Amino acid sequence: MSTEREAIAEAPASTSGLAGPRFRPGESAFRWMLFACLAIGIVFLGVLLTYVLVEAWPRLDSRLWTNFPSIRRPERAGAQSAISGTIWVIAFTGLFCLPVGIMAAIYLEEYADPDRWYNRLIELNIQNLAAVPSIIYGILGLGLLARQLGLGTTVLTASLTLSLLVLPVVIIASREAIRAVPQSIRQASLALGATQWQTIRRQVLPAAVPGIATGSILALSRAIGEAAPVILLGAVTYVAFNPEGLDSAYTVLPVQIYGWISQSREEFHHLAAAAIVILLVLLLLMNAAAIWLRNRYSKRW
Amino acid sequence: MKNTIASSRRKTIGAAALFLAAALPLSACGGSAGAESQQQDLSGTVKVDGSSTVAPLTTAAAEFYAEEEPEVRVTVGTSGTGGGFEKFCNGETDISDASRPIEDDEKSACRKNGVTYGALTVANDALTVVVNKDADWVDCLTTAQLKKIWEPGSTVDNWNQVDAQFPDESLKLFGPGTDSGTFDYFTEEINGEEGASRTDYSPSEDDNVIVQGVAGSPGGMGYFGYTYFEENQDELKALQINSGKGCVAPGAKTAQDGTYTPLSRPLFIYPSKEALGRDEVLDFVQYYVDNNADIAKDARFIPLSSRQAQQLTSDFDQLKP
Secondary structure (H helix, E strand, O other): OHHHHHHHHHOOHHHHOOOOOOOOHHHHHHHHHHHHHHHHHHHHHHHHHHHHHHHHHHHOOOHHHHOOOOOOOHHHOOOHHHHHHHHHHHHHHHHHHHHHHHHHHHHHHHHOOOOOHHHHHHHHHHHHHOOOOHHHHHHHHHHHHHHHOOOOOOHHHHHHHHHHHHHHHHHHHHHHHHHOOOHHHHHHHHHOOOOHHHHHHHHHHHHHHHHHHHHHHHHHHHHHOOOHHHHHOOOOOEEOOOOOOOOOOOOOHHHHHHHHHOOOOHHHHHHHHHHHHHHHHHHHHHHHHHHHHHHHHOOOO | OHHHHHHHHHHHHHHHHHHHHOHHHHHHOOOOOOOOOOOOOOOEEEEEEEOOOOHHHHHHHHHHHHHHOOOEEEEEOOOHHHHHHHHHHOOOOOEEEEOOOOOHHHHHHHHHOOOOEOOEEEEEEEEEEEEEOOOOOOOEEEHHHHHHHHOOOOOOOEHHHHOOOOOOOEOEEEEEOOOOHHHHHHHHHHHOOOOOOOOOOEEEOOHHHHHHHHHHOOOEEEEEEHHHHHHOOOOEEEOEEEOOOOEEOOOHHHHHOOOOOOOEEEEEEEEEHHHHOOHHHHHHHHHHHHOHHHHHHHOOOEOOOHHHHHHHHHHHHHHOO
């Protein structure tokens, strides 16, 4: 430290910064600190994955997706109803929330006048909604959809509630993607005589697809791991059948995992770990799809 | 330009369709298994929710019943007795599992929504406090002594602190983990609050570990479900419990007649009369009632006494539409 100060004192201030490689403890310490911050996350993830895999190993076989849950015979229990329930619920969540979310984003980006107070109010509320805890959406779904509207605790209620839950995220991600399309593209399209709708449909949306798809899939990945809202909405721990329709009873993986972990017998803990692995695989598949879509369709101007 | 955009859109839609299609094959293969039953073909869904203590019993019933009527779908939730009654009185479930009788505010909620019901006692639950087989100094403890040992913050670590007449023998405690219904029940009855317990004991989710631990230490003590003691009675000694009316030994008989207090209790299911109007619910409860001894045994509860079983049959007959 003292040698450095002497060096600075000797040399003119302007050249010291441009001087060649010299030992700067502050620089490298900062760099190592950044690396350590990254390492904390990675190490914990590694430990978590290893732990889950080790716990799951004895039960990570086809019984998991060919069999239904069983309290009487844990060695024959599986999670087929939870896996298919999760796919049903998430598929319909996507079906409900993606069109609505993307269209809302188009309105806000392309049509809404940002100076109007009501548009600003809507924007502010969407930002706030994205931060509301998921259990609140569960209570809303139970009170409004399941009870008031009489939809009951079904696949439909769960999908609609999860749609509401991830809608703000879909809207925000889609807006970002639409905003990233250069203004010049729109102006060129309009100048050539296209209407606003034609411009959006033929120029803006196709260019924004990678961003919208990535954001939407990440939003659905969030929905897939939710246990809190669906536990209020009738996803129970013993459901030994797959959903057959929107009005069917169902269960999902996070709830099934929760149910097994709260069992006192050791076999169920392995089963829970194995179900966690399945859930992670589903999540990884969805995230891989997001990355693939982004790379496949991304466009540079 | 136009061409490439159009084709890229088609691919996106294709990817979305692929994702949706993944849902279908899984759903197709579940229902058909074992549909060739000769009996009348019942179908429909029976929704059960409530006590997590009773859930293993009802789930066992549902699993047995699925072999008889594979098309009837029984779902069992574990919202707790109170949470179960809330849904039940709202007409959202057909049957409520309960480890205590329905309370007054729950009754009025049911009345308000026009849900009528009956209580059926389907099994008995009992806990056993065990000590080492060679612990000849103790046969019976009062509930106050148990509380002194197990309450939160307790520092009792020697038998002579429980009672001055007991020998100088260090007390080693074993018990179930906090996830277990046994833990909830014991802490509620002995310490007066569910989940309140001293924490410096050796917890295990595996009853076998408790058996081994108590059998292996001269001053050991532990607790678990009575049926588990029955299977291991050669290795351990069960304590009698004095809750103010003298010492009572745990057993099927004292649990069934309700004298082994406070560590035994009846378990209930509450079917709603409205739901019993549906054939699949009626048939499931009928099956539950007819086979209650096998179901209780399988789920490791104490079956009903013959008097309790008669009571159950007559209660159910009154409840039937």
